[in-house]
Amino acid sequence: MVSSVPVAAILSVYLGNQLSAISILPTLLIDFIDPFIYSLLLGSIVPTIILALSITIFARKQF
Numbered sequence: 001m002v003s004s005v006p007v008a009a010i011l012s013v014y015l016g017n018q019l020s021a022i023s024i025l026p027t028l029l030i031d032f033i034d035p036f037i038y039s040l041l042l043g044s045i046v047p048t049i050i051l052a053l054s055i056t057i058f059a060r061k062q063f
Contacts, residue, residue: 012054019046 023042027035 016050 023046027033027038
C-alpha cells in the first residue's frame, strides 16, 4: 500500500470525492430508485466499510 501518511491522506480525500460522484449515478440513470432511501443506505454502509478498512490498514503501521 502507501507508506507515507500525507500520501495516504491525499488519496483518501481524492478517492472519497470520486466515490461520492459515482454513488450519485444510479439515482440519475434508474428511475425507480428513491434518492432519499438510496442515500440513507449508502450513507450508512459505505462509511462503515471505509472506516473498517482504514482501521485495519493503519493499525498495522502504528509503531
